[in-house]
Amino acid sequence: MNKPLILVVEDDTAVSSLITTTLETQSYQYHTAKNGAAAILDAVTYHPDVILLDLGLPDMDGVEIIKKVRGWSNTPVIVVSARSEDRDKVEALDAGADDYLTKPFSVDELLARLRVALRRVRYDGQKTNQESSQYENGDLKIDYAAGCVYREGREIHLPPIEYRLLCLLAKNTGKVLTYNYILKEVWGNALPSDTPSLRVFMATLRKKIEPVPSEPRYIQTHIGIGYRMLRVSENS
Incomplete structure (x- = not known):
């Protein structure tokens, strides 16, 4: 089986060397790029499984x-x-x-983080038409065709907003979704003033799908940023 290919986009030689040495120890394949133009060309040419990207590149912003x-x-x-400010993280995550x-x-x-991303790649690649109409993650199951949600085999009732929230997170398992992105996808807007309402809906959703809401297995909070659906094995 082919080893995953990682594209490392980093202009700092020391950091690039640290990352590539780490990848070598885990038997990953990799290509490196030191600027944005080379990164885009390599992404098109090599079709990497994951891109590790620095934002502060010499020719363009990440x-x-x-x-x-x-x-x-x-x-x-x-x-x-x-860049460690929340606004930088939100900008990058909102960009994709x-x-x-x-x-x-x-x-x-x-x-x-790399293993989480590669799990998503493998999961997406293994979907069949039947699987695409259903979602299973540990004891949680969503039947998209029927619009039903089950936990431990028992159907749980979710109002429309909570159901749309859960489906959005499920379809992006492993990916951090910002508050703005969720608000736009679920409510059709992205007003910062609506973030408290989102938190309330997320809290009620957790009470219904999490075995222990105070110790969530499925929905991970990224404070000041947004939320991510985990595969249950990733939470450990």
Whole structure:
């Protein structure tokens, strides 16, 4: 079986070397790019399984690269950047990034984020027509055709907003969704003043799908950013 191919977009030689050495220890294949133009060309040429992307590149901002890649590809993009402000994370995630890792980072955390992204790639690649009409994650099941949700085999009632929230998260399992993105997709707007309402709906949804709402298995909160649906095995 072919090893996953990772595109590393990083102009700092020391950081690039750290990442590629880490990938080598895990037997991943990789290509490196030091600027945005090379990154886009390599993404088109090599079709990587995951892109690790720095934002501060010499020729263009990494957010622009994300937007360009999203014009033709759903390849998972994990931002690895020294920019730690919430607004930078939100901008990258709204542009289409899947995850955001702040420098300095631990090797273990980098590999964990990479495994999550690769699980999503494998899961998407293994879907059949039947599976695409249903979603299963641990004890949670969604029957999209019937509009029904089950936990531990028992149907649970969700009002329309909660159902749309759950479906949006489920269809983007493994990807961090920002508050703005969720508000736009579920309510049709992205007003910051509506974020408290989103939190209320998310809290009630968790009470219904989480075995222990105070220790969520499925819906992970990224404080100040948004939410992500985890595969139950990822939560550990």
